[in-house]
Structures are given as structure tokens and as C-alpha cells.
Amino acid sequence: AGSGAGAAMRTEVSTAAAFVTRLLRAAGGVGEEQLRCFRECLQEAMREHYKHHWFPLVPSKGSGYRCIRINHKMDPLIGKAAEMIGLSHERLFQLLPSELTLWVDPFEVSYRIGEDGSICVLYESPQPGGKAAKQLESRTSCKEEWRIGRSSPSKSYNMMTVSS
Numbered sequence: 001a002g003s004g005a006g007a008a009m010r011t012e013v014s015t016a017a018a019f020v021t022r023l024l025r026a027a028g029g030v031g032e033e034q035l036r037c038f039r040e041c042l043q044e045a046m047r048e049h050y051k052h053h054w055f056p057l058v059p060s061k062g063s064g065y066r067c068i069r070i071n072h073k074m075d076p077l078i079g080k081a082a083e084m085i086g087l088s089h090e091r092l093f094q095l096l097p098s099e100l101t102l103w104v105d106p107f108e109v110s111y112r113i114g115e116d117g118s119i120c121v122l123y124e125s126p127q128p129g130g131k132a133a134k135q136l137e138s139r140t141s142c143k144e145e146w147r148i149g150r151s152s153p154s155k156s157y158n159m160m161t162v163s164s
Contacts, residue, residue: 008106009047009054015109015123016068016102017042020078027095034085041081046104049077056106059127068102071115 021039024030030038046068053062068075074082074089082092102111109123 008056009050009104011125012104012106012109012123013043013046013050016104017046019102019109019111019122020068020096023097023100024095030085030087030095034087038081038085038087041084042077045077045080050104054106056127059106059108063103063105066104068100068104070096070098070100072098 017039020042021035024038025035050062050066053065055061068077070078070093074092078092078096079089082089087095097113099114099117100111103109107125107127108121110119110121112119
């Protein structure tokens with residue numbers, strides 16, 4: 001299933017990589033040739049990273065592992081691709097949203113900018129042999145986990161309120 005998974009996730013991976021590339025292009029200051037190289041490097045890094053974590057029969061399985069996230073820390077896959085074209089993490093933080101979550105799942109790629117932003121779907125395809133209702137259910141559970149995880153304030157937040 002090694003090469004099969006690679007072929008299967010091509011659309012999802014290229015959609016996600018193209019999206020991050022578009023964000024960089026919109027910010028300006030990065031040449032087209034660099035952007036093209038960045039997109040290719042990012043796709044390659046994602047394919048490698050997801051190789052054994054792609055489950056078309058259970059699309060939500062491994063969703064957290066495949067999630068690309070910038071949250072005041074640069075996602076290592078984006079960071080790696082940026083290094084290839086000479087962009088530092090500092091520069092990336094200037095160019096990309098400081099909070100971005102990108103879910104790359106079989107049959108669906110979606111993203112959220114900002115921790116409380118709404119989730120937007122970039123790519124969606126019907127699941128072969130899957131029931132639509134089931135797919136929606138698994139999707140909510142995957143994203144719900146993030147929301148539930150966020151509803152409790154983090155410890156650093158408590159510490160900040162104490163030290164006045």
C-alpha cells in the first residue's frame with residue numbers, strides 16, 4: 001500500500017501545499033521561483049510525513065498527526081520547506097498567519113486561521129463507498145477535539161494572571 005497511499009493523497013497534499021504557497025505569495029516579497037520550490041518541498045515533506053499515516057477507510061484516524069499547525073511555533077514541515085528556499089522562521093512568521101491550522105485528511109483538506117476562526121474547506125471529495133452522514137460525523141469529532149482542548153485555559157495563562 002506504500003505507493004498506493006502516495007497516489008491517493010496527491011490531491012489532498014497538493015491542495016494543502018498550494019494553499020500555504022498562496023498565503024506566502026499574498027504576503028509578498030517571495031519570488032515565483034522560490035514559491036514553486038517551496039510548494040514542491042512542502043509536498044514532498046508532507047508525503048513523506050503522512051506515508052504511514054493515511055487511512056482512506058478511516059479518514060479521521062491520524063488526523064492530529066497530519067495536522068499542519070502554526071501557533072507561535074512554526075510547523076516543522078513548513079519550516080523545512082522554507083529553509084530550502086532560504087526563508088528563516090522569523091521571516092515565515094512575518095509572512096504567514098501567526099495562528100493557522102490545516103487539516104489534511106483523506107477526501108478533505110480544511111483550514112482555520114486564528115484559534116477561534118471558522119473552519120473553511122479547501123477540498124472535499126466524496127468518500128468511495130462511504131456514507132455522507134458518517135463522514136460528517138467523523139469530521140466534527142476531529143475538529144471538536146481542538147475546541148474541547150482549548151476550552152480549558154492553559155497553565156501559562158493562569159501563571160500570567162497571577163504575576164501582576
